[in-house]
Amino acid sequence: MRIAYLHACEIPSVFANGVHVMRMCDAFADAGHHVTLFAATGTIPADDVHAYYGTRNRFPVHTFGTPRIPVLGRWLRAWRVRRAVHRSGAVDLLYGRDLYALLASTGLAPLVYETHLLRPGRDQRIVERLLLRQRGLRRVVTVTEALAEDYRRTVPRLRRPRGPELVTASDCADLPPAAGPTATLPGRPHTLKVGYVGHLYPGRGIDVILALAASLPDADFHLVGGTDEDLAHWRSRPHPSNAHFHGHHPPSRLHPYYRAFDVVLAPYQRRVACAGGAGDISRWVSPMKLFEYMSYGKAIVASDLPVLREVLTDGANCVLCPPDDVAAWTAAVKRLADDPEARAALGREAERRLRRDYTWRARVDRVLPRPDSAPVRGGG
Template identity: 25%
Template sequence: MRAQVLQVVHTCHALAARGHEVTLLANPAKDAEVEAGPLLEAWGLPPISTFHLEIAPTRWSPGAGLWFRWKLGSWCDASPRDSVVYVREAKYLAVVGERPRVVYEAHCLERQRAAEEGEEAGVVEAMERAVLARSAAVVSNSGGTLAALEAAYGPDGGLPAIRRVIHNATRWDRVIDGEPVDPPVIAYTGSARAYKGVAALVEAMAAMPEVTLELIGGVPEGPMPPNVRAVPTVPYSELPARLARCRALVLPLEDNSFGRQFTSPLKLWDYLATGIPIVAADLPTVREIAGELPFYYPPGSASGLRSAVAAALASGPRPRRIRTWDDRALEVEAVLAEVVALPRSAASR
């Protein structure tokens, strides 16, 4: 399950639980048509009358796109003038129109991401400038993302005056106690995309045969040493029990723009809630969230990673740090209140 899906659904559900009328438009799962009710049930989220999850009636991308634009346009036309559209992708701005107020949530500097991924950076930059100019507020997922936006577009130029860093979160019911197993097991959860450092983690662990590394949900290409075990994607509700067996949890980010500036890893919030020692690359994005709790190592250093794993295994439980989706919803709610209170001229920019 993509981190973006988890973040968006849980934030919307938490806002609805606080009494807001929230409509979330979503694509269906790739492998099956799903209804909103079973989807929420799979995530352990109770139905709420103020949370309206509407799923596209087709997996065919052009058809789903047309449906999405029609639903969003219709909602904007019918909504009161103090309604807010919370945008995570600049490409949908053209559908929004002039009636609702806009809050843009940024997870990177889009023009930089486009250039790094070989896209047409000029087109992406134009969309990014347009959504920033139209927005009454900008929310970023990390301090690095906000700093990059301010450096690119000027602190007093293309950005709205209301700017906030609002990090991700986890859930109280994902905090469970368990008994670590012997021989020691450590774990990494999530995808194995090249820029996330998983391949380097696997290579480093080959020199620690006494420790088993579980890769839960993602496997890098190429052979793996005998002490590295690939675990198929674990159902969301079962992941905490799987982590509770572990002696350490690993966040092997690489020192690239994603790892250094643009991430607020959902897995890190899950890790912090367990009290299990964390091994993490020493990067500003991690320290911004976790402070001095993890056992840090220099990014890209295999020997440093192994030393941090050894230190984590020799330590006891760490203090738990729990930030819930309701905490995040409170922060989003405060931004929405500021936006709604703005004069129309300031909100429309």
């Protein structure tokens, strides 16, 4: 199948949405599909976008700038994407998260719309409403069942038998390389290494991690990720000497850090900002870091939020703690520090669940329309 993936955000970038999109395109290619990515122009330098993200396949990536004209700029870019898709040849499926480009490209091929949140702005909600009415829309993909429930509640067409099919497909991870280097981390060589990979903006629990570091001086804490601005903010604040900020690294260079950690943290709070530090996605969040932790068989301590319980089971593949209860987090990490066998058991079960349910390749089969629901043109 020839798939055009339409993405509204920058490639490459420091944000997780870029990782998600590149991993999905890579998995489409792994499954034998011919995929082309149409995205916004990247905001960070990268001579080779595939090397930056560490993809296995070198699928075409076309990027388009957005004119700095309120509202109209998005539509101008969307029509440029439509023309590029049309000129690329016959397309069997339009897939993506770009509301404007998907709507502008209606009629070129059947559509699958993936969404990770209820759209916050009035203009975006209007465009989404129009997209959801398109006869060519075959599926709407959400990343959590909580988000699917909210779409069923707010979009009557998704409750109708003849409407587009609503499918839930969590974020995922690739299985890591069987061997490779382990990061040499600052701090004490033989102490417990507690890791966090992700952004540093509001709702990610950075305050919790720093409080943990202060209460557990015999462990070293390593935070990997963050924009330059957020990194400068946290480094300028007083923090324990056993807390180390490593800054942003390309996704392709994170493997050595994951290998180095003994325990990993996902301290999401009851309000979680999305890319850029705005909004609140705590009800629907599907953190890729959780699945990456699972793929490495790491012992996970995570926030006990209803949406995370769609994937995590306390005492089986993780330890869950109240999001802002530092005493509970301290007790959980200390218990795992003292019990290597418990760490190993949690990690084994997390990896087993990842292999069974949450690989990007398995996600491809879940999100693509069934042949009987989405007839396509041409071959693949």
